[in-house]
C-alpha cells in the first residue's frame with residue numbers, strides 16, 4: 140500500500156526494510172558494506188536501545204547493533220504493504 | 222665409526238628439513254575458532270602479543286601424525302580491510318612466512334557473512350581448508366549442506382566440523398598434511414583404504430625448507446567464483462598488469478597481485494603505503510583513483526559498496542547450490558530469544574546489568590575470601606613453626622620468610638584466589654554471549670565519555686581486576702578510544718578496592734557512606750571521560766557490533782581459558798609481587814621508608830587530616846590496594862586496639878576514598894604503559910592522584926568547618 144523513504148532510526152520496531160543508501164564516512168561505510176548493509180538488502184529493525192541508544196537490525200540472518208548516529212545515516216525504504 | 226658418522230650427517234640434514242606445519246585459524250568472531258584451537262592444542266597454549274602490536278596472539282602446539290603443528294588462533298574479524306588493528310595484523314600475518322596453511326572456520330548457520338570473509342581469504346592464495354563448524358546446530362534447524370558440491374566449487378578441502386564434540390577436528394590436520402605434501406588439494410585422499418599420512422614414508426613427510434610451502438602450492442583457479450562484474454574486473458585486470466611490471470618489488474610483501482589491485486582500487490590506506498614507498502609505483506595509486514572514480518560514477522555507489530555487493534552476489538549463487546532445506550520451518554531457541562529480550566529491556570536490562578556487576582563482586586569475594594583464608598591460616602601455622610625454630614627476631618628469617626615467602630603467600634591468598642574465580646565468571650559471561658548486550662545498553666551513555674558502548678566490556682572486567690581489564694581494551698578500534706577506555710577502566714573499583722571500602726567504611730561507618738563513595742567514584746569516571754574526550758584529538762566513532770544469540774556456555778572452553786589466563790598471571794605478575802614484597806620488607810625492617818611519612822605529612826596530615834603513618838600505607842597501596850587496609854589493621858593490632866581506635870569515621874571515609882582513587886595499582890600502571898606508553902600511564906596516574914587529593918581534601922575541610 141504505502142512505501143516510505145525514511146532513515147533507520149525513524150522506523151518502527153519489527154519493520155521490514157530495504158536499504159537504499161548509507162551516507163556515512165569511508166570507514167563506517169566500508170565496514171557496514173562488509174557486514175552486508177548494502178543498497179538493496181532486506182533488513183529488519185529488531186530493537187532500539189532506550190535513551191536514544193543504538194539500533195539493532197537483523198541482516199543476513201544475524202543481529203547487528205549500529206550506533207544511533209550511524210543509524211541516522213542509513214536511508215531505508217519501508218514497505219508497509221505486508 | 223662409519224655408522225656413527227652417517228647418523229651424524231642425517232641429524233644435520235634433519236635440521237634443514239621442516240617437519241612442522243604452521244596453521245592459522247581464521248574466521249569471524251564466535252564461530253568456534255577457540256574451541257577448535259582448544260581441542261587441538263589442549264593446555265599447551267601461550268598468550269603473547271603480536272610483535273610491536275598489542276593484539277593478543279594465542280599460540281599452541283601439538284604433535285600428531287608425525288608432524289609438529291604450530292597453531293595460532295587469530296582474532297575474530299569480518300574482513301581483511303583496515304577497520305581495526307586486528308584486521309591489519311591478521312592479513313599481514315596470514316601472508317607471512319609464519320603461516321603454511323589457513324584453516325578458515327565457518328559458522329554453518331551463518332554462511333553468508335562467513336563466506337564474505339572466506340572470499341577475502343581466498344584472494345590471499347594461501348593453502349586453505351574450509352572448516353564448516355556448528356554442523357550440529359545446522360542439523361537442528363533442518364538444514365543440510367552439500368559438501369561434495371562445496372569442494373567442487375572451492376576446489377579446496379571442505380570439512381564438516383562439530384567443534385564442541387571434536388568431530389572433524391583431526392581431519393583438518395590430515396587435510397593440512399595433504400596440502401603440504403602434495404602442494405595441491407587432491408581428491409584421492411584415501412587409497413587402498415589407507416589415509417594419506419599412513420601411506421607416507423618418513424622421507425615423504427619431510428618438507429624442504431628452502432622453498433616455503435606457500436610458494437610451491439598450486440592454488441586452484443577460483444576465478445569463476447571470485448570474479449566481479451565486468452566493469453570492475455577489467456579495471457582490476459589493468460591494475461594487475463601494472464603491478465606485475467614491478468613484481469620484483471611487490472613480491473617482497475607477499476600479497477598476490479590481484480589482492481593488491483583490489484585493495485588499491487578500494488583505497489586501502491595500508492596497501493597504499495606499499496605503493497607510495499616506491500617512486501616507480503606511485504603512479505598506480507593515481508591510476509587506481511581514476512578507475513575508482515569511473516566506477517563510482519558508473520554505479521552511483523562508493524567503491525566498497527560496489528565490491529561488497531558483488532561479493533555478496535557471488536556468495537548468494539553458491540549458497541543456492543549448497544544449502545538443502547530438509548523441512549520447512551526453523552526451530553527457534555525460545556529461551557535464548559526471551560533472555561535476549563529481558564537483558565536488553567529498557568528497565569530490566571539495566572537491573573540485570575547491575576545484578577551481574579554485583580554478582581561478579583559477590584562471587585569473586587566469596588570464593589576468593591574462602592580460599593584466601595585457608596591459605597593465610599596455612600601460612601600462619603608455617604610461620605609459627607619457623608619462628609619456634611629460629612626465633613622471632615632473626616633478621617634473615619624476617620627478610621626471607623616475611624618478605625619472600627610472605628610475598629608469595631600474599632600473592633596467592635591476596636590475589637590469585639580472587640583472580641581465578643574472577644576469570645571464571647568473566648569467561649562465563651563471555652561465552653554465554655552477554656557482554657555485547659551490556660555494550661548495547663550502555664552505548665548512548667558511553668558516547669558522552671568519548672567512546673562507544675564496547676568500552677563497557679573491559680570496564681565490567683575491571684570490577685574484578687583492573688590488570689586483565691586494561692588488556693581487554695584492545696577490542697577498541699582506534700587508538701583514541703583505546704586510551705580513553707584504559708583510563709576509565711583503571712578507575713573502576715576492583716575487588717581489592719572493594720575490600721578496603723567494605724572493610725573500613727562498610728564495617729565501621731555504615732553502608733550509606735559506602736554508596737556515597739561509589740557514587741563519587743562514578744562521578745570521577747565521568748569527569749575523566751569528559752576531560753579526555755576534550756583533550757584527545759579525534760572523534761568518537763560509532764558502534765558497529767555483531768550480537769550473537771545466547772548459548773549455554775561450554776564448560777571446557779571456560780575452564781581452559783581460565784587456566785590460560787591464570788597461568789599468564791602466575792608467570793608474569795606473581796614474580797613481580799614476590800620481588801617487591803621482598804624489597805619492601807627490607808625497607809620496612811631498616812626503616813628506610815620512615816622519611817616518606819615525614820615528606821608526605823603536609824598532604825596526609827594537613828590536607829587530608831589523616832595520621833602521618835598512613836603516608837607509608839598509601840605508598841604500599843600502590844602495589845596492591847588492599848594492603849592499605851591490611852597494614853592499618855596490623856598497626857591497630859600491634860597497638861592493642863581496633864581500627865576504631867586508630868581512625869575517626871571521617872578519617873576512614875577519606876582514607877578509603879583516597880585508596881580508591883589515588884592511583885592505579887602498580888601492575889595496572891605497567892600494563893597501561895605497555896598498552897600505550899609510559900607518558901600516558903604517568904599522565905593517568907597523575908590525573909587520578911590529583912582528583913583523589915582534591916576530593917579527599919574537600920571532604921576533610923567541609924567537615925572541618927561544619
Ligand SMILES: Nc1nc2c(ncn2[C@@H]2O[C@H](COP(=O)(O)OP(=O)(O)O)[C@@H](O)[C@H]2O)c(=O)[nH]1
Pocket residue numbers: 248249250251252253254255256257297354355356357358382383384385386652653772773774775778
Ligand atoms: N553447538 C555448537 N556450539 C559451538 C560449536 N563450536 C563452537 N561452539 C560455541 O560457539 C561459541 C563460540 O566459540 P568460540 O570458539 O569461542 O568462538 P571464536 O570467537 O571463533 O573463538 C562457544 O560458546 C562455543 O561453545 C559447535 O560445533 N557446535
Ligand SMILES: [Mg+2]
Pocket residue numbers: 251254255297
Ligand atoms: Mg576466540
